Amino acid sequence: MQLYEMTALALQKVIKEKQASIPEVVQSQLKRIESTDPKIGAYISTFPEEAMAEAQKQQKILEAGGTLPLLGGLPIAIKDNICTKDMLTTCASKMLYNFCPPYDATVISKLKEAGAIIVGKTNMDEFAMGSSTEHSAFHLTKNPWDTSRVPGGSSGGSAAAVAASLAPLALGSDTGGSIRQPAAFCGVVGLKPTYGTVSRYGLIAYASSLDQIGPFAKDVTDCALLYSVISGPDPKDSTSVMPKPFNQKANLEGNVKGLKIGLAKEYLANGLSFANRQALAKAQAILTEAGAEFVEVSLPLTQYNVPVYYIISCAEASSNLGRYDGIKYGFRAENAESLKDLYEKTRSQGFGAEVQRRILLGTYVLSSGYYDAYYKKALQVRTLVCQDFAAAFTKCNMLLAPTTPNSPWQFGEKSANPVDMYLEDIFTVSTNIAGLPGISVPVAQDETGLPVGLQLIGPAFGEENLFKAAYVLEQKGDRLGLLPRL
Amino acid sequence: MTAYETVIGLEIHVELATKSKIFCSCSTTFGADVNTQGCPVCLGLPGALPVINEKVVEFAAKAGLATNCRVANYCKMDRKNYFYPDLPKAYQISQYDLPICEDGWLDIEADGTGKRVGIIRIHMEEDAGKLTHNDKTGHSYFDVNRCGVPLLEIVTQPHMNSAAEAKAMLENIKEIMETIGVSDCKMEEGSLRCDVNLSVRPIGQEAFGTRTETKNLNSFRSVVNSISFEEKRQIRVLETGGKIIQETRRWDDELGVGYSMRSKENEQDYRYFPEPDLVPIVLPQEKIDALKESLPELPAIRRNRYKTVYGLSDADARQLVFVPAFANFLDEAIAAGATPKAAANFLMVGIPFLLKENNLTENQIPFSPAILAELIALIENNTISSSIGSQVLAELFSQKASPKEIIEAKGWSQVSDTGLISQAVAAAIAENPQSAADYKSGKGQALGFLVGQVMRATGGKANPKMVNEELKKRLS
Numbered sequence A: 001m002q003l004y005e006m007t008a009l010a011l012q013k014v015i016k017e018k019q020a021s022i023p024e025v026v027q028s029q030l031k032r033i034e035s036t037d038p039k040i041g042a043y044i045s046t047f048p049e050e051a052m053a054e055a056q057k058q059q060k061i062l063e064a065g066g067t068l069p070l071l072g073g074l075p076i077a078i079k080d081n082i083c084t085k086d087m088l089t090t091c092a093s094k095m096l097y098n099f100c101p102p103y104d105a106t107v108i109s110k111l112k113e114a115g116a117i118i119v120g121k122t123n124m125d126e127f128a129m130g131s132s133t134e135h136s137a138f139h140l141t142k143n144p145w146d147t148s149r150v151p152g153g154s155s156g157g158s159a160a161a162v163a164a165s166l167a168p169l170a171l172g173s174d175t176g177g178s179i180r181q182p183a184a185f186c187g188v189v190g191l192k193p194t195y196g197t198v199s200r201y202g203l204i205a206y207a208s209s210l211d212q213i214g215p216f217a218k219d220v221t222d223c224a225l226l227y228s229v230i231s232g233p234d235p236k237d238s239t240s241v242m243p244k245p246f247n248q249k250a251n252l253e254g255n256v257k258g259l260k261i262g263l264a265k266e267y268l269a270n271g272l273s274f275a276n277r278q279a280l281a282k283a284q285a286i287l288t289e290a291g292a293e294f295v296e297v298s299l300p301l302t303q304y305n306v307p308v309y310y311i312i313s314c315a316e317a318s319s320n321l322g323r324y325d326g327i328k329y330g331f332r333a334e335n336a337e338s339l340k341d342l343y344e345k346t347r348s349q350g351f352g353a354e355v356q357r358r359i360l361l362g363t364y365v366l367s368s369g370y371y372d373a374y375y376k377k378a379l380q381v382r383t384l385v386c387q388d389f390a391a392a393f394t395k396c397n398m399l400l401a402p403t404t405p406n407s408p409w410q411f412g413e414k415s416a417n418p419v420d421m422y423l424e425d426i427f428t429v430s431t432n433i434a435g436l437p438g439i440s441v442p443v444a445q446d447e448t449g450l451p452v453g454l455q456l457i458g459p460a461f462g463e464e465n466l467f468k469a470a471y472v473l474e475q476k477g478d479r480l481g482l483l484p485r486l
Numbered sequence B: 001m002t003a004y005e006t007v008i009g010l011e012i013h014v015e016l017a018t019k020s021k022i023f024c025s026c027s028t029t030f031g032a033d034v035n036t037q038g039c040p041v042c043l044g045l046p047g048a049l050p051v052i053n054e055k056v057v058e059f060a061a062k063a064g065l066a067t068n069c070r071v072a073n074y075c076k077m078d079r080k081n082y083f084y085p086d087l088p089k090a091y092q093i094s095q096y097d098l099p100i101c102e103d104g105w106l107d108i109e110a111d112g113t114g115k116r117v118g119i120i121r122i123h124m125e126e127d128a129g130k131l132t133h134n135d136k137t138g139h140s141y142f143d144v145n146r147c148g149v150p151l152l153e154i155v156t157q158p159h160m161n162s163a164a165e166a167k168a169m170l171e172n173i174k175e176i177m178e179t180i181g182v183s184d185c186k187m188e189e190g191s192l193r194c195d196v197n198l199s200v201r202p203i204g205q206e207a208f209g210t211r212t213e214t215k216n217l218n219s220f221r222s223v224v225n226s227i228s229f230e231e232k233r234q235i236r237v238l239e240t241g242g243k244i245i246q247e248t249r250r251w252d253d254e255l256g257v258g259y260s261m262r263s264k265e266n267e268q269d270y271r272y273f274p275e276p277d278l279v280p281i282v283l284p285q286e287k288i289d290a291l292k293e294s295l296p297e298l299p300a301i302r303r304n305r306y307k308t309v310y311g312l313s314d315a316d317a318r319q320l321v322f323v324p325a326f327a328n329f330l331d332e333a334i335a336a337g338a339t340p341k342a343a344a345n346f347l348m349v350g351i352p353f354l355l356k357e358n359n360l361t362e363n364q365i366p367f368s369p370a371i372l373a374e375l376i377a378l379i380e381n382n383t384i385s386s387s388i389g390s391q392v393l394a395e396l397f398s399q400k401a402s403p404k405e406i407i408e409a410k411g412w413s414q415v416s417d418t419g420l421i422s423q424a425v426a427a428a429i430a431e432n433p434q435s436a437a438d439y440k441s442g443k444g445q446a447l448g449f450l451v452g453q454v455m456r457a458t459g460g461k462a463n464p465k466m467v468n469e470e471l472k473k474r475l476s
């Protein structure tokens, strides 16, 4: 096995036992990116020199008898909407094509402190708006399991990077499924943490009340490790609510005996692919076998999840993206004749079609005369969705659900009608609406061999139980240790 | 001819005197170099998040308590969205439907009559940056220093009917905010600004006329002048058969004219919605009660105390209370033993004059209230005359010494030696026989001239009372 193919935990061991030096680990990773990323397109920018310099610095510390921090020597890929000091941070948008933040996001400071080595920034749907990474202003990212298909989105670059061994670990952000859906499509593990457990300071906002940064990894153990580093309170983020970071010593191998797992009947309605149904049945069998008990629950508002999500997220986005006006940084249109003209030209030329669509939608639902019918109503439904989940969690410890209704689609397949793509978010958006944690873990494959991931959804701060159940699914499922042939 | 009544409501912006900005730790000091007080948060850089300054919430609550408002136990911040180059995020974080304070009032007095003016609400918000334009190059420049400076917006009921009442209300707000220490209310630095909503209606008509809003008035004078201008303009429009257009207007203080900026139809839709980056603000009742408890004596109560306890006139009490720094100084001087009336006089005349001479602010009186008390005692026990007292006061602005030390060093002690005074009086009479004769023939004012001559001859040190008596004795 090559160094670049290893999990983070395996690399830690290799470094600790001096089977390879940190520069060797990083060099292996960078070579892999150089040879293979042209086939995938996971990265927008890479930082080979900086990464090697950091690797050498850490190696010296190690050789001087020092100890490495938790993620010491481990390469990591960062979604390009997370601010990295003096490193290009574009949101995959022409609008920010030249934007170098003067500061690090809190998660980046934490990663640097923990010794992680940033090898590059990953591709995404522009401003995290999309489910296929086809809306990047720069290039497509291909699904490592079938390069004619999408990797999912919006964190498609991060998911594809981990799946194609272009990084053992990656950060993404999840506003309506943007970590879990590409994790499922690319056959990796992805966690959307409880809202408020990971600081959003430095995450370029799409929809502030829904956005959450989360980890991607090759397996559940690595995912928990990365989550323990990035979680915890942050005085710079008022919505940060976690009293202390997730315990990285939590025993994930502890069994799931006695855990009650809910299946929402609304999630099993038509529209779910055969492969997903089969995977669900398989997961239910694995978890039952491991001692968990299944109960039926109801989430009656499921049909409203997608519209509520799009109203709230677009409303917030229309405000969050107002600052891209060509005045202070980023793209500025030329030949503007007035201030108004500068705004219009900059925003028409700088934003892609999907971003413009969502800004318009969001502007509309907040406009006087429409606010009550759309935005206010959506907030009311949001409260009810939270209550539905709360009721469900009186009967069970977590829910088992599909991550996506279907397998990854071909490029362009769902581009004609945006609503088709929006409907793919049906199983993921509700956890964002309610601020709950959800993890997607690979369990099976479809008829053509593409990975199928399933989702476990917990009550707020229920990550530890989610990891435990996901660990069982991973160990007993069909996908453990599989790598795409590239 | 119809008689009209003016109806005025004010929106008053008060800049809060916190050390740091409302959502970041940047300094708020006025007058710093351009673009030296900024950070990712107040520059609205992608990814940066606001965190509310607790002091702003505290100051806002205090302002509400001091103006008889109800302070909310639960309120939130909202976003007001609009595009302008001085607004880096393209939204201002403000408060919309749940302001921190509501339903207050203040009693004002104008033209000799009192009335109660209602306050609809007080809310917190952030200031925008500053733009300057170079007309020669056509370029505009942006200064971030003011971005995120905390503001209160105080919205009154349309309860005022004249420029004098509006001015009185504004003065009341100013002295209250200064007294409770939440703002220095320096109009020249823009820390107190005012928008005037004005309409006119025929006297007796209940329905309001169409109103206009004149924005950004930053002196009492411009408030008064713009109101006079606008009420006359509206009446003229109505009398010539026209209609008032609901619009936003701007006031040109130099030209003394107001003009239309934009009409209601062109007004923006601000698309307010709850600020998702901040959590709701919860103020437990105990905290509100404690803040109320901590408020200093408010101006209305203080004015009353000055009249009843110190025996000052209404006008004097008003003048002193209007400048909290002076009122505080007065209270402390009296506590140190000064006679109220004498101390009040120094604070209304001599001290303001000397502060201005020396380019000092009201907070920078260079000596303690106890020193003033000492000076007053020296005048009252005849050690010095009151004119020497004024000279000692001037000296107190240029040297660190007690009044006694100054008097000794300058040899200004009042002469109460009967022999010396008698000599000087005799000399004055000898040198001015005509005046002496005039007085004897019944022209009383001649005595004043002779007293003046004696005082001059003694370098102002002679006890004036004794000089008077001696003159009268010798000329009788």
Ligand SMILES: [Zn+2]
Residues within 6 Å of the ligand: B021, B024, B025, B026, B037, B038, B039, B040, B041, B042, B043, B148
């Ligand atoms: Zn700042």
